[in-house]
Amino acid sequence: MEPLATRPMTPADWPAVEAIYRAGIATGHATFEAEPPPDWHAFASGKRPDLMLVAVDGDDRVLGWAAAGPVSARPVYRGVVEHSVYVAPHAAGRGVGSQLLGDLLAVADRSGVWTVQSSIFPENAASLKLHQSAGFRVVGRRERIGLMPCGPLAGQWRDTVLIERRAPATTS
Template identity: 50%
Template sequence: MRSSDWEQVSDIYQEGIDTGNATFEEVIPSWAFWIQNHVSGCSIVARNGDRILGWAALSPASNRKVYCGVVEVSVYVCEKYHGKGIGLALLKKLIELSENKGIWTLQAGIFPENKTSIKLHEKGGFRIVGVREKIGKMNGIWRDVVLMERRSKKVGL
């Protein structure tokens, strides 16, 4: 992902925000803020020519040193390209990149209503480890989050 991709990446991110079932975020951050808060070299896009079809990224789960190998996964696909395998391709590439960086655990927090995302992560080798009940409010309503994780079979054994 490059700074020149940010406009299209932001559009896809906004589509996710607009669904109400992709993120607690309400506003798209600036490119500078966003890239500073993600793992270097682990922000990717799927493109067809100049058109970005989807994006994925890793962000640190914690700034504590003991958790340096644990990251949170984000995968977003442009609505008109859903169901074409783009999300799984992005997720598989993130897995590869994460292991190359010595990351042993990928985690995802997904609204239970987002069944497509849960299925995608299961296809990518994630498992449900629990539900964080009423973990945050969105539009004044408490929301649950399904916590999923994938442990590397190569790193941290």
Template identity: 55%
Template sequence: MRPEHAEAVLEIYQLGIDQQNATFETTVPTWEAFDAAKLPDHRFVALDDDGQVLGWAAVVPVSDRCAYAGVVEHSVYVHPEARCRGVGLALLTALISSTEAAGIWTIQSGVFPENMASLTLHQRAGFRVIGTRERIGQHNGRWRDVVLIERRSPVID
């Protein structure tokens, strides 16, 4: 993921926000804020043959405490027109390889339980459900549950 992908990445993020089952966020950040928040070595875009961005994945640290140095929270978004084509799995596979190479042992995220496509994708990529955080936050004026998922690396002790 490079600056030249910024417009498409943020557009895909906006499409996820618009569907109201991808994130608690209600507005897309600026590219500068987005870029500053994501770890630079673990962000990816999937491109079609014409160089168009089909989806993206990125991570943020879960904490600045040294005990959590090997734990990240990830996001993966696929353009609606590119879904069901293996884009999400390809992005997660690249993300897993990248994080494991860097010694990161846990990738986690929260997914709205209504987002069955995301939960299915993550299960295919080796994530497991930890549990459901009930009424963890308000989204557009209503309480939402979040399914906590994680992937623990089998190669990092």
């Protein structure tokens, strides 16, 4: 296997991040979004800069990305973030998602985040399995929460599975 590393995401990574995001959107199982944000600034504006990572190969080609942003501006939720993990189709099955998620969680733990959460389509079995192996638990299911706007499932009501992972110091 070729070398794999993670590093902070930069504006120069946007073309690759956008392409990977677009590929995820095309599956119909990654997001309700119909299009990636129009540019780096729109993408990064809702994220915490310290919680934006890319996975790269030995030639620094982006294979995937992970990012998280606050769920609320209210001080009581300052340690709660919602995250996303996307892997380039050609890099699937090579441990990219595991490395990204593990490194994202390590940074989150060091930076005072106590809950990392997300909503995943129940059909996205690979993502659910990845998150379960990283210590996430299912906390609920939102039935018919959104009408899919695009892609192969356009016009269908979709469920999402709510998952969360608590930082080790907050689980007791």
